Amino acid sequence: MTEFADAARAAAQALRELFPPTPLQRNAFLSERYGAEIWLKREDLSPVRSYKIRGAFNAMRKRLSSEAGEVRFVCASAGNHAQGMAFACAHFGVKGTVFMPVTTPAQKIDKTRVFGGDNVEIRLVGDFFDQTLAAARAYCTEAGAQFLPPFDDLHVIEGQASVAVEMLQQLGGPPDILVLPVGGGGLSAGMTRYLSAVRAHCEVVLVEPVGGPSLTAALKAGAPVEVPITDTFVDGAAVARIGDLTFAALKGTDPGQVFLAPENRICVTIQEMLNHEGIVLEPAGALSLDVLPEIADRIRGKRVVCVTSGGNFDFERLPEVKERAMRYQGLKKYFILRLPQRPGALREFLELLGPDDDIARFEYLKKSARNFGSVLIGIETKDAATFPRLFERIAERGFAFRDITEDELLAEFLI
Template identity: 70%
Template structure:
């Protein structure tokens, strides 16, 4: 990979025509908690609120340098890559056709259109991303345009490496550890390739969503594999198959250095960063911060850089994030309760609740028998240990109940 370091520095310099370097900020809150020097590389503060602009700009710049007449780019994306390409198209004054699933939230469509202006044409195609991608690639071939991959492209990887260049220059020395989120692997591949050459003493940890652990699967198999299913909650990193070019640069990493973050736990991190620090992170943007507790014994006294990769969060999702966070923390549970159909039964149940317990949901599902009715009940509390007291009282009273908090199938239909 000779010359990658110099090429990454050149790519970084070219980016200055588009936006200044993103801040590398010491976070006092996290530093105090872990007894370490925790710095956030704020990729959520680029013009499009994610690092994706770096790769899109770099790849387009390379194509246009080789063929100035080539003025049509195509991508398939429902999120940050679409916005990055749209912004770069407007900068270069070239045409962009962006394919998005029909199910894409209007907010993301509007933002992409705002970034691209008259330079981009947005086409809503397919209910699922695979259908959208197929339509984009077919159109690209017919139109003779250049397809811009979100991660599986050497020039995109080179552009993402600029994050590593800035970290080294801003810190003025090599950090002990860099924590990188992983989806398709473009960011991780670029940053590790650059820093491994420029500062070989730097250590790395990679974090991906538990429901989209494509790097974990690839490391185990020795090659990219396609996951059978993907949890789409961490939409910026929920990728079924890591990029082949990305993995070629990551192959050989220690499997113990690849961490998996549960989707609901990420919600706790998002809320903490919002409420304590005033930092808005999307689920993928919170990945690197979310795994700090797992690394606490490894990072004490060290300089650690967490790359917060994006901040494109739709606040309409905030109730869902809060719900997931409460459930993961054990502060909210759902039960199906068989309530005897007799006077005083409800009052008897209510006396079992503690002073910190609150009913968040109460719904009769149906009368399943003359003598009993099924009730869906959601309870919030201030301490997770309070549920042990409630369950003990339920058991002692003879009430029949079922805790469905962790039952994904029932939760999907009932909650």
């Protein structure tokens, strides 16, 4: 344990070549809301806007010190890990190859290219990440290159542990409660191992997305298992299988300390932090804040640190974030209405709407051979209590309808 703590401190010191410690900031907005002293460890303010630069840098540093001759590094990533490796390649002046799925947004490709410059080659391979990963590993075998894992690597874990080194120095000791996001487990394994090694005792709360609960599944099975990814919205943490090394560090976790964050609720958190605080967080970066309502009773009066793990948010996703947030808050509904095909029927329906009900979607196909036509309607409102009353009025008027807001299959196809 002492050896790991020394390695984490050495990683933190070496990182000063790249950037100063990321800020640890007391957040007045959240502190007042929850009656606690809430601090944010702002990993979204690193040079690549995520903590991933730490592990990539440390692993590269360690391997360069032990390898003789020229080394080429390889990774498979469509996001923060790719950018962290590219930045480290440019810093050390070594060559790297980043494999990305063909479907990777241009913004992420461009940012990786900017960070890596002439030191990094980007290869777009495969429609799905498994295909990209297989291509990257095959290239390593053919070219004799060094594969740089995103989380399941001791040196990567040591690098991520540097977040805990900085936190303890900045806070002057451990917080009462530490809230961490979990994807592949590199950050949570590194930080918890370091805290244990230096005997900095605090309660640790872990949060993973509902659409990719790899730690929850592993704790239940007693070993890492593959889980189906049911929602890719939290792309920075929706991992199908937690790492073997990272799980070894987390296997003693009480399952009651692991929380699942619904993707639509995360959208509410992203919006709140942007609108109230001007803080831009990616979905995975918002995980540690999203769980606060669920643990409000246990954090009251306590000193809490939440790690905001990343801020690489594509603003083209804002409409999706707003849509999902409104659906979670009950402020937007979609339903299919069976409208009689007679003059005045549509006017009768419109008269049922309240003053704050806004039609955001309306699609009506009139079919001359039928007595009824189907209408797809999306309505936004200011108060979630509006909808039960509206649906009562619609039913009383004799219109048949079906609420499809939570029907994932229909909503994905129609909306």
